[in-house]
Amino acid sequence: MIQERLVDTSINPINTNIHILIVTSVEAEKNAIEKGLGNLSYVDVKIVGVGPISAAVETAKHIANTKYDLVICAGIAGGFATHTSIGSLVIADKIIAADLGAQSPDGFLSLEDLQLGTTCVSSPTSAIDCMKTSFSQTYGDVMIGSILTLSTVTGTDNTCNQLANRFPYAVAEAMEGFGVASAAHSYNIPSMEIRAISNHIGPRDKSKWRIREALDELTKLGSIMKDFTNAWKIILQKEAGKP
Numbered sequence: 563m564i565q566e567r568l569v570d571t572s573i574n575p576i577n578t579n580i581h582i583l584i585v586t587s588v589e590a591e592k593n594a595i596e597k598g599l600g601n602l603s604y605v606d607v608k609i610v611g612v613g614p615i616s617a618a619v620e621t622a623k624h625i626a627n628t629k630y631d632l633v634i635c636a637g638i639a640g641g642f643a644t645h646t647s648i649g650s651l652v653i654a655d656k657i658i659a660a661d662l663g664a665q666s667p668d669g670f671l672s673l674e675d676l677q678l679g680t681t682c683v684s685s686p687t688s689a690i691d692c693m694k695t696s697f698s699q700t701y702g703d704v705m706i707g708s709i710l711t712l713s714t715v716t717g718t719d720n721t722c723n724q725l726a727n728r729f730p731y732a733v734a735e736a737m738e739g740f741g742v743a744s745a746a747h748s749y750n751i752p753s754m755e756i757r758a759i760s761n762h763i764g765p766r767d768k769s770k771w772r773i774r775e776a777l778d779e780l781t782k783l784g785s786i787m788k789d790f791t792n793a794w795k796i797i798l799q800k801e802a803g804k805p
């Protein structure tokens with residue numbers, strides 16, 4: 563049983579000016595998003611490095627210095643072939659640390675199984691819905707599901723099948739989401755993870771990675787951030803009971 567960390571957005575006053583932090587692991591992802599963003603002054607894009615630890619530490623530094631209303635971890639990712647096509651966009655409803663726990667002869671034991679903590683951060687449904695609507699209106703459908711965070715990229719069918727069995731609702735894996743979400747959660751800021759699928763999870767073969775297609779998808783994500791913000795702001799104001 564996975565336990566979730568929940569952020570209570572109702573205790574944060576709704577700013578009329580929403581400030582969003584998008585974090586990526588590498589510069590190519592940042593550049594792709596900024597190409598689509600143009601000069602939206604209320605969205606900052608920062609590089610936080612590869613892997614959950616660097617991502618958590620660097621994200622925490624950014625949110626300690628500036629007040630943000632939403633943190634988005636974005637980049638390329640490996641998709642489960644059963645759920646995704648290469649060059650498509652996925653949004654996490656749950657961000658799950660899939661390798662945080664212990665192996666045992668009877669299978670993997672998560673932190674929840676060990677009663678040592680939580681491995682899941684959920685994203686606000688309102689933000690997911692607005693993002694999906696804004697993106698699909700212009701560019702086509704987006705897949706929603708769990709995105710797994712792993713310190714080691716999956717490179718065999720065996721590991722891929724084990725993950726698919728443990729997480730049937732997972733659409734993708736990447737290396738930063740849970741670190742970013744944990745940092746945001748510690749400041750009570752809602753977070754999301756949005757990924758463009760560059761490759762399918764399975765036997766490692768980087769020649770099959772379609773990085774250009776995935777980066778183009780991140781540019782599309784950048785280009786809908788203004789629509790997204792306007793739509794999400796209206797929902798937050800309604801939720802807060804403001805006209």
Ligand SMILES: O=C(O)c1cccc(C(=O)CC[C@H]2O[C@@H](n3cnc4c(=O)[nH]cnc43)[C@H](O)[C@@H]2O)c1
Pocket residue numbers: 587588590591611612613637638639640641714715716735736737738760761762763773
């Ligand atoms: O080589 C390039 O040109 C290039 C351009 C942009 C990004 C990269 C990366 O290697 C990014 C690393 C980043 O990608 C995520 N990722 C991508 N595929 C997977 C996967 O199958 N399993 C796990 N993570 C994946 C991950 O978040 C890395 O941090 C290269």
